[in-house]
Amino acid sequence: GDSVTQMEGPVxxxxxxxxxxxxxxxxxxxxxxxxxxxxxxEGLQLLLKATKADDKGSNKGFEATYRKETTSFHLxxxxxxxxxxxxxFCALLNNAGxxxxxxxxxxxxxxx
Amino acid sequence: xxxxxxxxxxxxxxxxxxxxxxxxxxxGHATLYWYRxxxxxxxxxxxxxxxxxVVDDSQxxxxxxxxxxxxxxxxxxxxxxxxxxxxxxxxCASSGTSGEPRTDTQYFGPGTRLTVL
Numbered sequence: 001g002d003s004v005t006q007m008e009g010p011v012x013x014x015x016x017x018x019x020x021x022x023x024x025x026x027x028x029x030x031x032x033x034x035x036x037x038x039x040x041x042e043g044l045q046l047l048l049k050a051t052k053a054d055d056k057g058s059n060k061g062f063e064a065t066y067r068k069e070t071t072s073f074h075l076x077x078x079x080x081x082x083x084x085x086x087x088x089f090c091a092l093l094n095n096a097g098x099x100x101x102x103x104x105x106x107x108x109x110x111x112x
Numbered sequence: 113x114x115x116x117x118x119x120x121x122x123x124x125x126x127x128x129x130x131x132x133x134x135x136x137x138x139x140g141h142a143t144l145y146w147y148r149x150x151x152x153x154x155x156x157x158x159x160x161x162x163x164x165x166v167v168d169d170s171q172x173x174x175x176x177x178x179x180x181x182x183x184x185x186x187x188x189x190x191x192x193x194x195x196x197x198x199x200x201x202x203x204c205a206s207s208g209t210s211g212e213p214r215t216d217t218q219y220f221g222p223g224t225r226l227t228v229l
Contacts, residue, residue, distance in 0.1 A: 043203055044203065046219065051215045089154055099157070100157070103154055104154050105152070105153070105154055
């Protein structure tokens with residue numbers, strides 16, 4: 001079945017550092033890929049998405065590129081802020097559009 | 113911006129009691145999902161509705177969990193009786209119908225944090 005693997009956290013960075021959170025997936029067909037962010041005690045918020053190979057999703061300074069050849073969708077940000085501290089989930093929506101599969105989440109901690 | 117509403121935000125109950133959670137999806141969204149998220153893990157689907165019909169409840173523990181969406185709008189998830197292992201965040205999500213299901217984004221509510229004592 002479909003699966004998503006994320007790098008384990010926590011990831012601890014200083015403010016203004018460069019962020020990369022790795023995400024790889026296994027799926028048949030042509031899934032869509034998503035990054036969601038979860039702040040403490042809250043639900044998941046959509047951060048960005050990409051629906052086909054080589055698409056780049058971007059939002060709030062975050063970006064990720066759908067790489068079919070490496071089955072990856074790594075999340076990057078050039079300069080993190082303390083307010084970016086949260087848990088980040090990579091997810092894929094299957095070809096039929098009826099199953100969203102999540103990775104285990106990566107906790108990001110940004111220190112001033 | 114339209115949001116998915118859930119209530120209550122927090123619920124503490126004793127084991128063997130009944131609990132119920134409510135979800136109101138984004139207006140016009142035909143598909144509604146209930147997920148369970150155990151602390152430190154990603155969400156896992158419990159049940160999916162298309163309008164008022166269940167399309168996937170394969171992961172719903174049907175001996176104690178039930179879900180309904182009678183008029184195809186808001187939905188209720190019930191647990192009876194609650195067990196200690198049910199402590200988790202219960203998330204509701206909804207998605208529209210773009211005509212291309214593989215691109216439909218699921219939008220999540222704030223969740224209900226359940227603690228079973």
